[in-house]
Amino acid sequence: MIKTTITLIFVYFFGIIFIPLVAQEVVIELGPDEIALNETFSIKVTISNDKIKSYNEFPDIVGFQKQGISQSSSMNVINGQVSSTNSIIQYYKPVRKGEFTLSGFSIKINGADYTSPGKTINVVDARAAQRQSNVFDPFDDLFGKTREEPEFIEIEDDxxxxxxxxxxxxxxxxxxxxxxxxxxxxxxxxxxxxxxxxxxxxxxxxxxxxxxxxxxxxxxxxxxxxxxxxxxxxxxxxxxxxxxxxxxxxxxxxxxxxxxxxxxxxxxxxxxxxxxxxxxxxxxxxxxxxxxxxxALPPHPLRNEVSVGNFQLRENIAQFEAQTGEGFTYNFGISGEGNINSISVPKTKQIHKLNTYDPNVRQQVNRGMGKITGIKEFTYYLTINEPSQVNLADHFEWIYFNPVQSKYDTLRPKAIVNVTGESKVNQAISNQRLGGIYDLIEVESNKLSYERYKYYFSIFINLLLAGSVILLAVLIMRKGNG
The missing domain is CATH 2.60.40 (Immunoglobulin-like)
Structure with a gap:
């Protein structure tokens, strides 16, 4: 009895030792040397007596596109001993005929590297689909029963x-x-x-x-x-x-x-x-x-300059009352549908009553509902030098072409500014650059010219003219005598 017990313990002990010693085997299988355009090439990695817990990317093959990845597993019981295999398969679809090289590669399975020498793959014309006995089966049922390779079909699309x-x-x-x-x-x-x-x-x-x-x-x-x-x-x-x-x-x-x-x-x-x-x-x-x-746009002096679209004027003026000589801001905004980027500066008419400066420009472009809309704003700083009621429509205008109505149109301000105070016109003129002869004042000499030189110069010119007349008379007389 004691001997039997010792024997069982011995067997159990060595069974525990040898079970882990079953080799973990990894096999890399490559698809056939020759495939047709309508067939797929594959790389299959199989591991025995273990699960595939992690793996890195399969290699790329020139002339092929990666397709889906599938996994399979099987378990066999032979004479009471259990063995298992797990596989992962990467499919490749050829994109053209020719001979292509799968270079040697390495793939990491469960943290360990395994290598394959690669091979040459010959892609030929498409052929009628048939089951190839030399292509591995990616789907295995449990307990060694082999499942047929799945057939993939194309569903008609709408x-x-x-x-x-x-x-x-x-x-x-x-x-x-x-x-x-x-x-x-x-x-x-x-x-x-x-x-x-x-x-x-x-x-x-x-x-x-x-x-x-x-x-x-x-x-x-x-x-x-x-x-x-x-x-x-x-x-x-x-x-x-x-x-x-x-x-x-x-x-x-x-x-x-x-x-x-x-x-x-x-x-x-x-x-x-x-x-x-x-x-x-x-x-x-x-x-x-x-x-x-x-x-082409209809004839118009500005047809090569105007914007095209459906636009409106949006004014924004901070005050309608102003003092002469004091500045205020005026906003001339153009909004609507069209090429907002192409909107040019409004034309202005400068008179001594109204002074304007180059405007600040701001624009916003909106894209949606199949349309380009937005606004472009021109903000002016204005000064008016004489008391009066100023209609800004007399000083600003913007011409455009309306494609819906097929005609040119003009946007003019509606704002009217009441200006009070003393006239600042003369002050404005004195502050301006007069130009012309006045620009020479600072550069010309201020020395007085000697009048005697002008007298002698006049006598010389008169004598020269008298001599010319006498010479001309002599020539005429000689020609008459001849």
Whole structure:
């Protein structure tokens, strides 16, 4: 009895010792040497008798795009002994035909580095799908039962990409709105995801922006869903770009066809509890081109200078009563819809009663609801030197072209200033620079000229003139005698 007990203890003790000594084995398996364009390459890492607790990124392969990652596990019981394996698989999709090299790489699994020598992969034309016996199966059921490789299918989508314009005909200087958006119907079942929208837009805008127009970009930073309805259906709109363009010259502006790439997932035909049930793929959508006719402005002396838009005058004057010679501020604000940046300084008429100085300028531009609106303010410092009732409409005006009414219009102030006090006109003149002959006072000599020199000079000129007359008479007489 005692001997049997000792034997059991001995066996138990050595069993405890040897159980941890079962080797932890990590195997890196690479996909086949040759795959078709419609097939995937894979790198599989399998660890025995342990779980995959951590791992770093799988290597990139030139000529391939990384797809999804799946995991699988299995457990076997043989003669009472239990063994297990855990695997993680990275899939790669080829982007073109050719021969590509997967260089040797190292991957860290559970804190330890494991290396693979890499291989050469030959990508050939697409071929009919068939199950390859030499490709490892990423899905294993428990207890060694093998699950068939999942079949991924593409779901038909109800989506499109489009460019939109709000006007097909504008005047020079009149803005038209351009937007780019991805649309999905409410009933769409195909799974989509945006693919590098910022990078795609950089390339698109280089080709799309007209060279003869000013751009006001709405600067979309977050792509937000918006519900819209047309053609009897409800759509989810994802706007990726919006801007208003203000053309500088007449002619035609073309918005070219634009391609937009989206990630479109293929889904597993028979979804499984293990592994990934969708596979990353790509689909490119194309918008149609758009044309905008740009018309010249009607004849006008200032047609190459005026702003174009729908504008109003906003006055802001601190006081309507003023003293002669004392300054006050007057704000001439132009607000409305149009190219706020192009608004020029109002024209002023200077008279001795009213003195103005260069204005301070402030502007605010608002981008929203497909329009560019805002205000540009010109703040003047004014002085009036003679008592009177001053109508500011006689001194300020701003001419623009209204594209809605197709005519030129003028904004003039409505403010009237009552000026009281003594006339400061003479004081204002004395403070001004007279110019002309008065500028020579400080630089000319103040010495008196000697009058005798002027007398001799006059005699010399008279004698010269008399001699000329006598010489002319002699010449005429000789010609007559001859």
């Amino acid at each position: 989506a499109f990409f489009a460019s939109s314009i709000d006007k097909e005909e504008v005047f020079v200087g009149e803005g038209f709105n351009v937007s780019l958006a991805f649309y999905m119907s409410e009933t769409n079942q195909a799974p989509f995801q945006f693919y590098e929208p910022g990078k795609q837009l950089d390339g698109i805008l280089k080709k799309m922006k007209p060279s003869n127009a000013w751009e006001e970009n709405f600067n979309i930073t977050n792509i937000q869903p918006e519900r819209v309805s047309f053609n009897g259906k409800t759509w989810i709109k994802y706007k990726v770009y919006e801007a208003t363009f203000f053309p500088f010259s007449e002619g035609e502006i073309t918005i070219p066809p634009i391609s937009w790439e989206m990630i479109k997932y293929r889904v597993a035909k028979n979804p499984s509890f293990f592994g990934s049930n969708r596979l990353e793929d790509f689909k490119t959508f194309y918008s149609s081109s758009k044309k905008v006719k740009v018309k």
